[in-house]
Amino acid sequence: xxxxxxxxxxxxxxxxxxxxxxxxxxxxxxxxxxxxxxxxxxxxxxxxxxxxxxxxxxxxxxxxxxxxxxxxxxxxxxxxxxxxxxxxxxxxxxxxxxxxxxxxxxxxxxxxxxxxxxxxxxxxxxxxxxxxxxxxxxxxxxxxxxxxxxxxxxxxxxxxxxxxxxxxxxxxxxxxxxxxxxxxxxxxxxxxxxxxxxxxxxxxxxxxxxxxxxxxxxxxxxxxxxxxxxxxxxxxxxxxxxxxxxxxxxxxxxxxxxxxxxxxxxxxxxxxxxxxxxxxxxxxxxxxxxxxxxxxxxxxxxxxxxxxxx
Amino acid sequence: xxxxxxxxxxxxxxxxxxxxxxxxxxxxxxxxxxxxxxxxxxxxxxxxxxxxxxxxxxxxxxxxxxxxxxxxxxxxxxxxxxxxxxxxxxxxxxxxxxxxxxxxxxxxxxxxxxxxxxxxxxxxxxxxxxxxxxxxxxxxxxxxxxxxxxxxxxxxxxxxxxxxxxxxxxxxxxxxxxxxxxxxxxxxxxxxxxxxxxxxxxxxxxxxxxxxxxxxxxxxxxxxxxxxxxxxxxxxxxxxxxxxxxxxxxxxx
Numbered sequence: 004x005x006x007x008x009x010x011x012x013x014x015x016x017x018x019x020x021x022x023x024x025x026x027x028x029x030x031x032x033x034x035x036x037x038x039x040x041x042x043x044x045x046x047x048x049x050x051x052x053x054x055x056x057x058x059x060x061x062x063x064x065x066x067x068x069x070x071x072x073x074x075x076x077x078x079x080x081x082x083x084x085x086x087x088x089x090x091x092x093x094x095x096x097x098x099x100x101x102x103x104x105x106x107x108x109x110x111x112x113x114x115x116x117x118x119x120x121x122x123x124x125x126x127x128x129x130x131x132x133x134x135x136x137x138x139x140x141x142x143x144x145x146x147x148x149x150x151x152x153x154x155x156x157x158x159x160x161x162x163x164x165x166x167x168x169x170x171x172x173x174x175x176x177x178x179x180x181x182x183x184x185x186x187x188x189x190x191x192x193x194x195x196x197x198x199x200x201x202x203x204x205x206x207x208x209x210x211x212x213x214x215x216x217x218x219x220x221x222x223x224x225x226x227x228x229x230x231x232x233x234x235x236x237x238x239x240x241x242x243x244x245x246x247x248x249x250x251x252x253x254x255x256x257x258x259x260x261x262x263x264x265x266x267x268x269x270x271x272x273x274x275x276x277x278x279x280x281x282x283x284x285x286x287x288x289x290x291x292x293x294x295x296x297x298x299x300x301x302x303x304x305x306x307x308x309x310x311x312x313x
Numbered sequence: 314x315x316x317x318x319x320x321x322x323x324x325x326x327x328x329x330x331x332x333x334x335x336x337x338x339x340x341x342x343x344x345x346x347x348x349x350x351x352x353x354x355x356x357x358x359x360x361x362x363x364x365x366x367x368x369x370x371x372x373x374x375x376x377x378x379x380x381x382x383x384x385x386x387x388x389x390x391x392x393x394x395x396x397x398x399x400x401x402x403x404x405x406x407x408x409x410x411x412x413x414x415x416x417x418x419x420x421x422x423x424x425x426x427x428x429x430x431x432x433x434x435x436x437x438x439x440x441x442x443x444x445x446x447x448x449x450x451x452x453x454x455x456x457x458x459x460x461x462x463x464x465x466x467x468x469x470x471x472x473x474x475x476x477x478x479x480x481x482x483x484x485x486x487x488x489x490x491x492x493x494x495x496x497x498x499x500x501x502x503x504x505x506x507x508x509x510x511x512x513x514x515x516x517x518x519x520x521x522x523x524x525x526x527x528x529x530x531x532x533x534x535x536x537x538x539x540x541x542x543x544x545x546x547x548x549x550x551x552x553x554x555x556x557x558x559x560x561x562x563x564x565x566x
Binding site for chain 2: 020095109
């Protein structure tokens with residue numbers, strides 16, 4: 004993957020008129036062609052960040068460039084590169100799908116191209132709805148139309164702000180397949196989502212934002228390796244009444260009358276303690292018939308990070 | 314210049330007009346025709362001619378101006394308010410389009426609708442009263458200037474309004490009374506001297522007077538004063554719109 008940044012954010016802050024500070028001195032670089040997931044709780048500043056890059060919200064301080072162009076002085080160049088799928092579902096109720104998608108293409112300075120609009124609608128399974136008025140569509144279909152609008156002008160960067168909120172499982176899978184296809188064609192994708200398993204599946208890098216500050220930006224795998232705990236789960240032959248004294252030095256989780264003994268450890272540490280634990284179990288004549296390990300999910304990491312920040 | 318964007322907004326707005334043709338075109342034409350029937354034919358037949366022009370014909374410029382003003386404001390204010398209300402304004406704000414281009418799209422479409430409507434009303438008037446246009450070019454200039462100016466004014470109202478009620482307040486409580494009291498149905502000279510002076514504070518007087526002059530060479534104030542006052546109002550609207558875009562007032566947080 005190309006490591007050259009396509010979006011560069013430096014010292015970005017935003018304070019709204021009411022005094023609420025939504026962003027605090029954010030520095031971030033998005034690489035060309037990557038899928039970047041921006042995670043954070045509600046009100047963390049994700050949408051404000053996206054809206055500033057897209058030109059919908061004015062920054063209070065800081066500078067943003069897109070492919071080397073400043074978003075204020077070179078707004079025509081930056082905005083023509085960007086497609087945005089907003090979190091809400093704002094649509095022109097009385098317009099047809101075809102008209103509203105064609106409108107978006109014109110608005111972004113592209114000449115009419117019915118062939119492209121047709122292929123976008125077909126890729127989103129909207130072709131048979133092209134003459135339907137927006138108000139007749141379901142929420143999921145409206146979401147597809149918003150994606151079609153964002154793709155109508157062939158953007159090089161696509162912002163997806165909670166794109167799968169309120170969308171059924173099948174449609175969600177279709178969307179992610181589409182996103183992967185876009186990424187393969189060279190489009191840079193920045194997404195925010197509450198479905199952290201999606202970020203885990205889709206993203207190459209993850210940024211965590213909380214209370215307006217960017218807490219962390221890292222390769223997803225590195226993040227999971229660095230901050231992720233691993234659990235060793237031992238399925239015992241016989242349930243324990245209590246943890247023997249010899250095992251009290253290990254961080255063991257034990258549910259009385261359960262046949263499971265869980266050992267949590269940091270997989271990246273030089274000494275994980277697994278060998279010592281197994282030896283100690285042998286000395287205590289505690290036998291087990293199966294063993295498995297489980298890596299912490301991105302969600303668990305995210306919750307830990309945000310909780311730690313508080 | 315992003316002409317594709319201007320065209321997209323313009324066509325989108327014009328399409329809305331033709332989709333709501335009963336409300337946009339037919340309703341104002343019918344209501345203006347009723348004015349012709351009531352004031353022109355029924356009551357007008359009992360009123361003596363005003364400076365040689367039959368009363369029915371005398372009120373035509375005022376009625377056209379009434380429609381131009383109300384429709385320009387209504388079209389432009391609704392055109393920009395509706396995307397703000399539904400949230401679709403995000404797309405315009407995030408598009409590679411300048412403020413001038415946004416104005417050309419929205420205000421251009423609103424003014425075009427008003428001009429079309431004005432022409433239709435003039436054509437309708439010929440069915441009821443004998444109509445003459447002494448200075449077609451000046452008439453056209455007033456038609457276009459008024460439509461553009463009040464479409465800009467409507468655009469400002471559409472940005473300012475934070476509810477449907479506010480959209481209606483200025484047209485109904487300010488513009489409509491000013492138009493009725495601005496010499497649409499009478500010559501200012503018919504008023505007592507004190508009220509003649511008061512009337513001169515009403516900007517609509519200058520629009521109606523100049524527009525009527527282009528028809529019958531009858532005016533309450535000088536043609537150039539009319540053109541000048543229209544220019545002043547146009548400049549005021551342009552400065553306000555410039556300020557709105559510069560500050561992002563009610564558009565950008």
